[in-house]
Amino acid sequence: MGNLIIGQQSLDRYFSQSHERSDLITHDELVTAYPTMAKNAMEGQPVGSSAGGEQPKFTVRVDRGGEIENLLVKFSPPVHSVEGRRWADLLICEHIALDIVGEVGIAAVKTSLVVAEDRVFLEVTRFDRVGRCGRLPMISLRAIDNEFYGRQDNWVAAADRMEADGRLTSDDARNLRWLWVFGDLIANTDKHFGNVSLASVSADRFTLRPAYDMLPMLYRPMDGAAPELTFKPPVFSTQAANQWDSALTAAATFWERAAADNRISERFRQICDDNLAIVRSLEKGPRLIP
Numbered sequence: 001m002g003n004l005i006i007g008q009q010s011l012d013r014y015f016s017q018s019h020e021r022s023d024l025i026t027h028d029e030l031v032t033a034y035p036t037m038a039k040n041a042m043e044g045q046p047v048g049s050s051a052g053g054e055q056p057k058f059t060v061r062v063d064r065g066g067e068i069e070n071l072l073v074k075f076s077p078p079v080h081s082v083e084g085r086r087w088a089d090l091l092i093c094e095h096i097a098l099d100i101v102g103e104v105g106i107a108a109v110k111t112s113l114v115v116a117e118d119r120v121f122l123e124v125t126r127f128d129r130v131g132r133c134g135r136l137p138m139i140s141l142r143a144i145d146n147e148f149y150g151r152q153d154n155w156v157a158a159a160d161r162m163e164a165d166g167r168l169t170s171d172d173a174r175n176l177r178w179l180w181v182f183g184d185l186i187a188n189t190d191k192h193f194g195n196v197s198l199a200s201v202s203a204d205r206f207t208l209r210p211a212y213d214m215l216p217m218l219y220r221p222m223d224g225a226a227p228e229l230t231f232k233p234p235v236f237s238t239q240a241a242n243q244w245d246s247a248l249t250a251a252a253t254f255w256e257r258a259a260a261d262n263r264i265s266e267r268f269r270q271i272c273d274d275n276l277a278i279v280r281s282l283e284k285g286p287r288l289i290p
């Protein structure tokens with residue numbers, strides 16, 4: 001990942017592919033190419049370079065009138081299944097959530113939705129690639145935490161200790177805390193250390209890369225079913241008291257927008273509407289005055 005290429009084979013592949021254009025697709029080809037690439041990814045065949053994370057996805061380079069866009073593409077199963085419909089709803093939610101993160105002024109990946117055949121695709125612009133051969137730095141918070149602390153507890157605690165040790169600026173630390181609280185409030189139960197990436201500024205100083213993988217994972221399909229759980233909102237986070245009000249407003253915007261988005265199934269929009277009421281009820285709750 002990032003700008004590190006590990007091993008001779010990977011290095012050879014990098015240089016041999018640097019002047020190839022055969023893996024590029026044009027914008028017009030997307031709708032026919034994506035379903036095939038999704039099928040191949042499901043069957044475990046190599047599509048582009050391998051991408052980490054928990055869900056199946058593929059990488060692709062798109063030629064948009066000479067400009068090369070490097071994308072990571074996540075996709076739902078066919079939407080006629082219960083599971084497929086729920087994953088499609090969640091990908092649409094991911095698009096909405098990351099837009100909102102960007103709107104509050106915290107860097108987030110740019111995403112767009114494509115519907116092709118019977119799947120929903122979420123295109124995510126890669127921040128570790130640029131143009132045809134460019135590679136940009138990226139290190140998982142998991143790796144950094146293991147190197148310096150070995151805790152992997154939560155993003156707020158990670159932000160606190162990295163800021164205290166001069167490894168993160170106070171702005172980045174604040175943004176990381178905000179992302180944790182916002183994630184809590186949009187039912188993102190998947191806030192592990194692999195879902196935050198940084199880049200090194202020097203041997204022991206880091207800067208936050210754009211936010212990604214932010215969605216209400218509480219509702220992820222399980223054993224072929226789509227859970228209808230009641231969202232239990234987090235208690236007021238005293239560790240991130242300064243982030244609470246802003247994250248709460250943003251979370252209400254998230255549930256409101258998702259509830260009104262007619263690309264999302266009616267059933268899930270109802271869940272979003274219920275969660276909007278739950279989150280709104282927190283607006284009147286107690287606060288810690290810092």
Ligand SMILES: Nc1ncnc2c1ncn2[C@@H]1O[C@H](COP(=O)(O)OP(=O)(O)O)[C@@H](O)[C@H]1O
Pocket residue numbers: 051052053054055056072109124125126127128140194195197212213
């Ligand atoms: N926009 C991006 N640019 C570069 N790398 C990314 C980007 N988005 C995600 N990644 C990397 O890919 C991994 C998988 O993506 P993620 O969105 O977390 O998928 P999953 O839902 O499968 O966990 C992340 O852990 C991160 O390392």
Ligand SMILES: [Mg+2]
Pocket residue numbers: 053054194195213
């Ligand atoms: Mg992830």
